Amino acid sequence: MSSRPLSRRTLLAVVGxxxxxxxxAACSGAASPQAVVTSTSTSTVVAAPQTGTSGSAALxxxxxxxxxxxxxxxxxxxxxxxxASSEAQSSAAQSTAVQSSPAQSSTGASSSxxxxxxxxxxPTGTPVHVRLYQSDGRTYGVGLPIIVYLSQKITDGKPFASxxxxxxxxxxxxxxxxxxxxxxxxxxPLEAHYRLENYWPAHAAINLDLPVKGLSAGTGLVFDxxxxxxxxxxxxxxxTVDGATERLRLTTDGVAKFDFPVSLGKASTPTFxxxxxxxxRDKIERMVGTTPGDEYDLQVxxxxxxxxxxxxxxxxxxxxxxxxxxxxSNGCTNLNVDDAQRYFNFATIGDVAVYVNTGGGAxxxxxxxxxxxxxxxxWKRGGSVATS
Numbered sequence: 591m592s593s594r595p596l597s598r599r600t601l602l603a604v605v606g607x608x609x610x611x612x613x614x615a616a617c618s619g620a621a622s623p624q625a626v627v628t629s630t631s632t633s634t635v636v637a638a639p640q641t642g643t644s645g646s647a648a649l650x651x652x653x654x655x656x657x658x659x660x661x662x663x664x665x666x667x668x669x670x671x672x673x674a675s676s677e678a679q680s681s682a683a684q685s686t687a688v689q690s691s692p693a694q695s696s697t698g699a700s701s702s703x704x705x706x707x708x709x710x711x712x713p714t715g716t717p718v719h720v721r722l723y724q725s726d727g728r729t730y731g732v733g734l735p736i737i738v739y740l741s742q743k744i745t746d747g748k749p750f751a752s753x754x755x756x757x758x759x760x761x762x763x764x765x766x767x768x769x770x771x772x773x774x775x776x777x778x779p780l781e782a783h784y785r786l787e788n789y790w791p792a793h794a795a796i797n798l799d800l801p802v803k804g805l806s807a808g809t810g811l812v813f814d815x816x817x818x819x820x821x822x823x824x825x826x827x828x829x830t831v832d833g834a835t836e837r838l839r840l841t842t843d844g845v846a847k848f849d850f851p852v853s854l855g856k857a858s859t860p861t862f863x864x865x866x867x868x869x870x871r872d873k874i875e876r877m878v879g880t881t882p883g884d885e886y887d888l889q890v891x892x893x894x895x896x897x898x899x900x901x902x903x904x905x906x907x908x909x910x911x912x913x914x915x916x917x918x919s920n921g922c923t924n925l926n927v928d929d930a931q932r933y934f935n936f937a938t939i940g941d942v943a944v945y946v947n948t949g950g951g952a953x954x955x956x957x958x959x960x961x962x963x964x965x966x967x968x969w970k971r972g973g974s975v976a977t978s
Contacts, residue, residue, distance in 0.1 A: 717814035731940025735783035745808030747975035769975035851914025855921035860950030867959035892930035905930035
């Protein structure tokens with residue numbers, strides 16, 4: 591079957607992030623720079639984007655993701671939905687003239703002060719709209735940052751950061767925003783991720799209040815909506831994948847759950863090292879390779895996405911002889927079919943996956959949710975927009 595054109599999300603992600611780095615090789619048995627991968631079945635999508643104040647419409651549970659791309663067999667992230675939500679309702683503060691009480695002079699004459707208006711000037715300019723990635727009432731893994739998308743490239747993040755209020759189980763916490771280019775949604779060139787120094791606590795209630803409507807976003811820019819979010823975390827699920835032993839091990843709240851053999855990316859198409867976060871789950875991912883001598887058209891079951899550029903943990907029945915023995919994939923984590931199904935059914939959006947000894951470079955922070963690959967000191971600087 592001939593290759594299909596790039597998906598809108600993939601093309602936007604690659605162009606917007608300015609990286610041929612996003613065109614990486616992964617996911618099946620041999621290098622395939624011209625591979626095209628198309629999702630053909632239902633995937634569990636992280637959440638419907640949210641705008642306005644709170645109570646956004648959630649994405650239907652049966653939403654599909656479709657996404658062709660080129661790049662050595664790597665599937666590009668595709669699952670997107672634009673669920674509408676209510677517009678933010680924020681009343682403008684009303685100034686009140688203050689008049690002092692009359693004071694009697696020693697001669698009996700009264701005096702009074704003139705009314706005064708002390709309200710500061712309201713910022714004006716091009717509106718900046720903010721939308722959320724997560725949805726109210728959803729449960730996520732402990733590694734998923736709070737993610738927002740902005741309709742303009744703001745130049746001052748200090749008012750945004752100062753207005754942010756986040757609580758965990760009712761207690762205020764001190765996290766930080768990190769801004770970076772975004773190519774996920776048309777018309778939203780910037781995204782910001784909010785996290786703590788360490789992962790969220792497990793089994794916790796997380797509330798965000800982002801009252802930024804009317805605040806300055808830089809010279810000639812002003813935020814036009816405010817947001818709130820109420821979400822929860824589930825168990826602390828941590829997957830560790832070791833290229834030296836060709837094993838995947840998962841613990842949940844500190845208790846061992848899985849220990850599976852794997853095959854990672856071969857030397858020419860190595861798997862990224864570093865900390866990744868589960869982005870989506872696809873029951874079937876169609877992977878089409880068009881490189882001469884390496885053509886294939888596979889329906890790949892039980893696929894768990896880890897990067898925008900297309901690294902998955904997935905079943906690989908064709909690679910059974912190498913699983914647990916040596917790394918021969920194009921960058922994905924190959925599992926035996928039964929193991930892949932068990933992992934797929936257990937994984938939650940936001941779960942953490944730590945990769946060591948893969949022979950590959952560090953996962954870029956922009957390639958999905960690579961947030962945990964930056965130190966806390968680097969993170970607090972705010973990325974492309976200063977926040978302090």
